[in-house]
Amino acid sequence: MPVFQQQRYQCKTEWGVRGAREAAERGDIIVVVDVLSFSSTVVTALSYGAKIFPYPPPINEEAKKYAEEVGAELLSGRAEALKWGTHSLSPASFSLHDQEKKFVMCSLNGAACIWAARKVPALLIGCLLNASAAAEKAEQLQKQSGADITVVACGEKWENPQEAENNIRPGIEDYLGAGAILSKLNGSKSPEAQVCIGAYLYQKENIQEVIWNCGSGLELRERGFSEDVRHCTKLDEFELVPQLKGNVFARS
Incomplete structure (x- = not known):
């Protein structure tokens, strides 16, 4: 067992795709946190009764074929969706009209x-929108299965990384979202999880302002999506916790 794993603790935190795979190989219960805005958009869409099929990037012919196979609309990029009046990763693109879609x-x-x-x-x-509910749901599943819990902060990607460079860019919005969830869990916490919780508790009272002004928040604001940032930084707005069933997230 590699020494850098957090095996001895019930509650852990990891970063990005590699961290998600590591947690999956351990057989942990996994909570994926992408505040701006995959996670926030899934929670919002499901609150309106929509069904979300996640699929790995990029948006290409394979993704289009998959959407056809499951009878679903393939989400566009934010700019294209505004032009065409379709749905995107913007939570504001979903409404009550999307029930069962x-x-x-x-x-x-x-x-x-x-x-x-x-x-x-x-x-x-x-x-952030469902932090307390996500922690409660994870603990329920932990009691049923005995599995540990890993909260994965997704982070962002650097554009055009040079050869031999890692392209993951830690996103503080995801770290704070992970900390919010971890702070509600009762099991033993790894040092990594404890530091994540500390970051959240330190910024809890100013969390909307901090994310508003961070790199990811500023990027969305400059692209015209300030309302997305405001929405995604609301704490405990929903009690809904999406859980993957087969290949879909749907409101149970």
């Missing part, structure tokens, strides 16, 4: 992590 959602971070970790005892979606 099916959507395939690709994203560089959230969907990629889901795909890497989909064969586990339980895979949940967590974010």
